[in-house]
Amino acid sequence: xxxxxxxxxxxxxxxxxxxxxxxxxxxxxxxxxxxxxxxxxxxxxxxxxxxxxxxxxxxxxxxxxxxxxxxxxxxxxxxxxxxxxxxxxxxxxxxxxxxxxxxxxxxxxxxxxxxxxxxxxxxxxxxxxxxxxxxxxxxxxxxxxxxxxxxxxxxxxxxxxxxxxxxxxxxxxxxxxxxxxxxxxx
Numbered sequence: 001x002x003x004x005x006x007x008x009x010x011x012x013x014x015x016x017x018x019x020x021x022x023x024x025x026x027x028x029x030x031x032x033x034x035x036x037x038x039x040x041x042x043x044x045x046x047x048x049x050x051x052x053x054x055x056x057x058x059x060x061x062x063x064x065x066x067x068x069x070x071x072x073x074x075x076x077x078x079x080x081x082x083x084x085x086x087x088x089x090x091x092x093x094x095x096x097x098x099x100x101x102x103x104x105x106x107x108x109x110x111x112x113x114x115x116x117x118x119x120x121x122x123x124x125x126x127x128x129x130x131x132x133x134x135x136x137x138x139x140x141x142x143x144x145x146x147x148x149x150x151x152x153x154x155x156x157x158x159x160x161x162x163x164x165x166x167x168x169x170x171x172x173x174x175x176x177x178x179x180x181x182x183x184x185x186x
Contacts, residue, residue, distance in 0.1 A: 008069045009108040011132040016101045019063040024177055026102050029085050035072035043068040045135035047172040054097040066135035075109045079119050111146045130159045130166045
């Protein structure tokens with residue numbers, strides 16, 4: 001199957017451990033799998049430090065990014081791969097709002113809408129999440145949300161107004177993924 005058959009957008013976040021290295025390693029692990037391609041020079045967003053949204057207890061801040069993948073995998077197969085990668089990195093699925101070594105969400109898959117027990121695409125809370133929208137808007141500003149009919153750029157602008165208390169700070173440009181240099185401000 002052609003790896004460019006589909007385009008998927010993922011959000012990645014971490015608020016435990018060496019956050020930049022965990023994100024970098026998760027991206028490398030994903031792109032090392034069959035039927036997954038990522039152009040590191042154009043398919044990775046900047047790195048953003050964000051406040052933990054929906055956290056039940058005080059916890060460290062997150063680092064978040066987004067990636068654009070080309071894949072020959074169908075949506076459910078891609079979801080299973082994401083869950084395998086999270087598990088390999090030590091992600092324990094517990095209650096929502098807990099700290100995470102790694103968190104990978106499938107935000108968009110082509111222009112399809114899927115609603116099921118196991119998978120919902122577009123991600124059901126995407127339009128409310130600045131920590132996902134800001135990096136996604138950087139690499140896909142003109143992609144249209146298949147249910148809302150608005151571009152990702154428009155959704156990000158709306159979220160800046162409606163969720164202005166959610167702190168989202170760009171701490172490194174997209175080249176962060178290509179370097180092994182520690183990020184001082186992250």
